[in-house]
Amino acid sequence: MNNLLNMSWRNNRMLTGVTILLIIVTAFVSIFLSLMIAQNQAISKETKRLREITSGVLMRMSSTRDQFANVVNHFSHVAEKDACAPQHIQKMQEFNISGFFLQAVAHVKDDRIVCSSISEVFDGVILGTPFRTEPDGTRMWANIKVSDWQNHHLVVMEKAGWAVVLVPSHAIEALGSSEVSVGIFGIESHRLYTSRGTIASEWLNKYNGKQALTFIDKERHMLVYMAPNKLNLTGVVAAMPLQDINDDLISFIQILIPLAMVVGISLGGIFVYMQRTRYSTKSAILRGLANNEFYLEYQPIINLQTHQCVGAEALIRWKTPDNNFISPDTFIPAAEASDVICQITQRVFELVAKDMHTALNMHSNFHVGINISSHDIRSGKLLPMIEHLKKTTGAQGKQIVIEVTERGFLDDDEALNTIKNIRACGVMVAIDDFGTGYSSLSYLTKFQLDYLKIDKTFVDSVGTDAVTSHVAFHIIEMAKTLQLDMVAEGVETEQQAQILRERGVKYVQGWLFSKSLKRKDFYTYLEKHTGVN
Numbered sequence: 099m100n101n102l103l104n105m106s107w108r109n110n111r112m113l114t115g116v117t118i119l120l121i122i123v124t125a126f127v128s129i130f131l132s133l134m135i136a137q138n139q140a141i142s143k144e145t146k147r148l149r150e151i152t153s154g155v156l157m158r159m160s161s162t163r164d165q166f167a168n169v170v171n172h173f174s175h176v177a178e179k180d181a182c183a184p185q186h187i188q189k190m191q192e193f194n195i196s197g198f199f200l201q202a203v204a205h206v207k208d209d210r211i212v213c214s215s216i217s218e219v220f221d222g223v224i225l226g227t228p229f230r231t232e233p234d235g236t237r238m239w240a241n242i243k244v245s246d247w248q249n250h251h252l253v254v255m256e257k258a259g260w261a262v263v264l265v266p267s268h269a270i271e272a273l274g275s276s277e278v279s280v281g282i283f284g285i286e287s288h289r290l291y292t293s294r295g296t297i298a299s300e301w302l303n304k305y306n307g308k309q310a311l312t313f314i315d316k317e318r319h320m321l322v323y324m325a326p327n328k329l330n331l332t333g334v335v336a337a338m339p340l341q342d343i344n345d346d347l348i349s350f351i352q353i354l355i356p357l358a359m360v361v362g363i364s365l366g367g368i369f370v371y372m373q374r375t376r377y378s379t380k381s382a383i384l385r386g387l388a389n390n391e392f393y394l395e396y397q398p399i400i401n402l403q404t405h406q407c408v409g410a411e412a413l414i415r416w417k418t419p420d421n422n423f424i425s426p427d428t429f430i431p432a433a434e435a436s437d438v439i440c441q442i443t444q445r446v447f448e449l450v451a452k453d454m455h456t457a458l459n460m461h462s463n464f465h466v467g468i469n470i471s472s473h474d475i476r477s478g479k480l481l482p483m484i485e486h487l488k489k490t491t492g493a494q495g496k497q498i499v500i501e502v503t504e505r506g507f508l509d510d511d512e513a514l515n516t517i518k519n520i521r522a523c524g525v526m527v528a529i530d531d532f533g534t535g536y537s538s539l540s541y542l543t544k545f546q547l548d549y550l551k552i553d554k555t556f557v558d559s560v561g562t563d564a565v566t567s568h569v570a571f572h573i574i575e576m577a578k579t580l581q582l583d584m585v586a587e588g589v590e591t592e593q594q595a596q597i598l599r600e601r602g603v604k605y606v607q608g609w610l611f612s613k614s615l616k617r618k619d620f621y622t623y624l625e626k627h628t629g630v631n
């Protein structure tokens with residue numbers, strides 16, 4: 099008992115340590131993930147903002163282009179000699195007033211403005227050499243200065259003698275907040291026509307204008323977005339300091355970190371809860387053992403030829419004080435996980451000795467199968483328990499079959515030794531649930547075994563079209579080659595029994611013959627099917 103308390107104290111300390119570590123790791127991972135998510139969110143949010151600003155500029159540029167096309171279209175039939183007639187000047191003024199962003203509408207001849215909608219300002223202005231001629235003949239002049247617009251560099255756009263005068267900076271005015279830099283530039287020339295804020299020349303140099311581009315300029319700590327106009331001649335760039343994004347990030351983090359902490363702590367809580375449940379299962383099992391809540395049932399093992407009972411598998415049952423039956427499929431794995439399985443095995447040996455004493459003595463060919471776990475193989479207590487069972491019941495070695503699942507064979511050296519020693523005292527060894535676990539074949543050749551128990555999953559498939567039905571037959575053939583006796587588990591139909599018999603399986607157990615029975619009922623069954631001697 100002292101040992102047990104020490105073990106559970108050690109386990110609890112380990113549990114607390116693991117839990118704290120888990121909470122810390124989870125919280126850190128959550129925070130890191132939150133940061134990544136928040137940063138991505140903030141960058142995509144700001145990229146969207148820059149895209150909107152860029153689209154705004156492009157829309158203004160495109161609307162100016164449309165107005166310019168209207169002007170050219172309208173005057174296209176006007177003869178050169180009539181270009182500056184009063185009615186045309188009036189029309190130029192109408193275009194000027196109705197058009198957004200048009201500073202003037204003009205007629206150009208020999209690279210000079212001859213007449214315009216604002217004659218006192220623009221008439222006679224010499225344009226010089228255009229900086230760009232577009233494929234459709236549109237020519238552009240930049241940096242035109244007139245007295246009334248001393249502070250502005252004007253742009254003139256002309257085709258077939260008809261022109262509009264623009265202030266490029268108007269296209270970027272009042273778009274986005276002041277910390278956002280905006281610029282319009284020539285995609286081929288990489289020349290900046292107008293700008294506001296920081297626009298680096300290397301951004302323009304690296305842009306080929308084919309599609310929109312987003313990147314982070316690490317040197318300037320800026321997020322940059324660039325997009326071309328429809329003709330792919332002029333580009334618009336918008337950029338903002340990463341500092342602003344970081345500010346956004348901080349507000350994201352203020353929401354996400356508490357959330358991450360809640361998730362982290364909840365996960366830790368769930369972990370602790372699960373561990374507690376596991377450990378409380380352990381204490382429930384220990385209580386159950388102390389209160390004698392465990393007992394055994396015996397499932398008859400039948401000779402398929404004679405239909406007589408040749409043995410029984412001992413199956414543990416747990417009935418709690420409130421009359422609940424807990425399935426071994428539930429508590430055996432929990433017992434294995436928390437190391438109380440060895441106490442359960444010890445109880446099984448005690449109960450077998452008590453229950454099967456008579457059967458083992460009366461029928462010398464009758465055997466009892468006992469399930470053990472991989473922990474029992476390593477515990478060093480198995481051999482003494484077997485010896486004690488033999489001694490107290492007077493059973494011969496061959497009347498005891500130790501059923502080991504494939505997991506029991508995992509720890510090779512230890513298992514080899516234990517199984518050799520068990521067999522050395524005449525006791526039989528069966529490999530249980532064969533085919534459901536790990537690489538089974540190697541165990542069959544490496545370990546000296548007596549029985550192979552074919553798992554119910556394979557037996558179920560016998561007589562059906564399932565692929566596993568072939569596996570069942572392979573297992574049978576393999577066992578025959580290795581001269582192992584076979585016990586097929588979970589036989590439920592006459593057809594399965596028939597096929598197994600034909601295939602040479604000697605022993606079966608299953609509901610077709612009998613479910614597991616309480617001690618008294620088992621003896622009654624044995625009386626009726628007693629062909630063991």
Ligand SMILES: Nc1nc2c(ncn2[C@@H]2O[C@@H]3COP(=O)(O)O[C@H]4[C@@H](O)[C@H](n5cnc6c(=O)[nH]c(N)nc65)O[C@@H]4COP(=O)(O)O[C@H]3[C@H]2O)c(=O)[nH]1
Nearest residue numbers: 413414426427430446469470471588589590607608609610
């Ligand atoms: N549907 C169906 N089921 C059938 C039929 N024939 C037998 N069974 C059930 O199949 C299981 C066979 O035992 P197992 O494969 O060793 O599988 C066992 C074994 O791995 C483990 N177990 C049971 N008793 C002990 C024990 O004393 N010690 C250890 N370590 N494990 C045990 O718990 C498992 C489940 O045991 P049980 O619930 O008693 O379930 C038993 C038995 O009641 C059939 O025709 N149809």
